[in-house]
Amino acid sequence: MQTVVSNGYSVYFDNSFSALSQFVSENRYSKVFFLVDVHTQEKCLPLLTEAVPSLSDYNIIEVDPGEENKNIDYCIGIWRMLLDFGADRNSLLINVGGGVVTDMGGFAASTFKRGIDFVQVPTTLLSQVDASVGGKTGIDMAGVKNIIGTFTQPKAVFICTDFLKTLDERQLVSGFAEVVKHGLIYDSAYFGALKTIAPTTVSPELIHRSVEIKNEVVTSDPFEKGLRKILNFGHTIGHAIESYSLANDKSPLLHGEAIAIGMICETYLSYKHNKLSGAALDEITGYIKSAFPDYRFSNKIYPDLFGYMHNDKKNDQGNIGFSLLSGIGTCTFNHYLDEAQIKECLDFYVDL
């Protein structure tokens, strides 16, 4: 599959890791570090190191899996290990994992000694189609998602779709939410194609198309001053629900599961406050409801959700910012709404 060229780096689709092999032999790094979590160390790292025998001398930094560990404490642990293993400015960090590892590893690398090189090897559907491309790195703090971070581009991204074979179904469905988002905001024909398949059967070709869409958007606006904001569709409400669930549920929602709920709510806002038709509202909400898990809450949690929304980076002078669909495949940004308007879309979801 064709390599996607981004802001100064390439995204390779490469189940054999020959591009990573070449990258490592062309760049003479003083030391190579792998950042993995417990699962990717077991399920992914052996495949990779076997495929790239020239990578024989490396250190492994392992973190515990899960969003609750994407925080400053784990980040300090990564910096500490880099320091203890003697990393210098000419070292390379290879992040092998889902969005938690690629976000936190990217952040740790972008700040260690004012920045060392890193590459992303995304191993979940979500990280392949979304988190690994675009140069956003970060960690959560005080229950607020991605509140600390940098814009730093990786040196390269290596997508091996074979990794998805060991990913559990719930994670695949969660990642599929971002795939659906790409169709809704950018490509109606793509959305049409997605509707005909099961979320767990997304093909390498569809992953490639999603990366192309994300890449087209982020290369035109690397620092999210304008168009890139459309990628936040579903995320104002979705992040608030995700944060709420992380703080309150025994088995919290996954990122994509929360984004699916956010997309239903924000599709309603698109209907009320942008140009989305009633027919499109029905089509999108009906589809998302059927494809993603249900999550029930009542209006009792609204104050908590508004608390999280007010901390969102997309806000402007106290107003809560949204990217809203103007049709299927088109999205506009900088819509600012007040609590009464937002409450309506939460009620819409609660009553579904």
Ligand SMILES: NC(=O)c1ccc[n+]([C@@H]2O[C@H](COP(=O)([O-])OP(=O)(O)OC[C@H]3O[C@@H](n4cnc5c(N)ncnc54)[C@H](O)[C@@H]3O)[C@@H](O)[C@H]2O)c1
């Ligand atoms: N930087 C960005 O632009 C961006 C975009 C979207 C999402 N994100 C971030 O991504 C994160 C979510 O990423 P995620 O959904 O990949 O979650 P994740 O990193 O928590 O991975 C999900 C689970 O799957 C396991 N896993 C990973 N690869 C596996 C494999 N091949 N086989 C078996 N198990 C495997 C992990 O160990 C983990 O338990 C969130 O923190 C979100 O904020 C960032």
Ligand SMILES: [Zn+2]
């Ligand atoms: Zn997302």
